[in-house]
Amino acid sequence: MFVRVKYLTFSVIGIMLIGIAACRNNAETLTESEKQHYLATGDSIATHAQKVLLANVGQAIQNAGVAGAVDFCNVHAMPLTDSVSSIHGVTIQRVSDRNRNPDNALQSETDKKAWQQIMLMMKDTAMKQKQLVLQQDGSVYYYKAIPLGMPTCLSCHGMKDENILPETQQVLSAKYPNDKATGYTIGELRGLWKIKMNSKAQ
Numbered sequence: 788m789f790v791r792v793k794y795l796t797f798s799v800i801g802i803m804l805i806g807i808a809a810c811r812n813n814a815e816t817l818t819e820s821e822k823q824h825y826l827a828t829g830d831s832i833a834t835h836a837q838k839v840l841l842a843n844v845g846q847a848i849q850n851a852g853v854a855g856a857v858d859f860c861n862v863h864a865m866p867l868t869d870s871v872s873s874i875h876g877v878t879i880q881r882v883s884d885r886n887r888n889p890d891n892a893l894q895s896e897t898d899k900k901a902w903q904q905i906m907l908m909m910k911d912t913a914m915k916q917k918q919l920v921l922q923q924d925g926s927v928y929y930y931k932a933i934p935l936g937m938p939t940c941l942s943c944h945g946m947k948d949e950n951i952l953p954e955t956q957q958v959l960s961a962k963y964p965n966d967k968a969t970g971y972t973i974g975e976l977r978g979l980w981k982i983k984m985n986s987k988a989q
């Protein structure tokens with residue numbers, strides 16, 4: 788009798804352990820060092836992509852004025868991020884709750900969760916890096932805030948009557964009939980870098 792009770796106890800503990808292991812697997816938890824690795828890698832890739840886009844948009848404004856640069860962003864923003872993606876072997880996107888390009892909407896529940904969490908981080912002025920990693924379907928996703936960081940951004944994302952010239956507005960309306968990306972002020976959360984990484988170490 789005693790032996791049977793003991794056996795039963797061990798079986799129950801065994802099943803519980805298997806259950807815990809399975810849950811851990813389902814939740815796809817990352818260790819702290821894996822998390823730090825993805826945050827650091829994501830940050831350096833996002834910084835690279837940001838530099839490439841800024842340099843190109845700055846050049847386009849110099850060459851063609853703000854309205855002309857809208858054309859440039861329309862044609863080149865995606866291929867530019869794609870080229871940085873292929874250098875690093877990851878997929879880079881920009882997403883927003885008020886997107887200009889229809890392809891840049893928040894797409895998944897994970898995107899929405901990242902948006903909510905980074906919105907909270909935006910309120911924390913002491914926090915320097917507003918970034919996080921989340922997992923979905925076996926992949927790791929890195930997200931980082933894109934704040935409306937400089938006055939130049941306002942000429943295409945600011946207030947329609949105050950910051951955006953009529954000729955710029957005309958091009959924006961023609962290219963993006965469902966544009967939601969105006970009306971921002973400096974410091975607001977404009978979008979997120981979203982980088983899909985392989986689950987294996989990069």
Ligand code: HEC
Pocket residue numbers: 844848853854856857858860861862864865881882883885886887888889891933934935936937939940941942943944968977978979
């Ligand atoms: C010359 C006009 C122009 C300027 C200046 C500009 N943008 Fe944009 N922005 C655009 C256009 C056009 C798109 C859509 C690009 C596309 O079709 O892929 C866009 C898209 C974006 C997106 C992707 C999400 C979305 O709404 O589709 C983010 C994020 C963004 N801009 C942030 C910024 C920030 C931050 C700045 C300032 C550093 C800035 N932009 C300056 C024109 C501009």
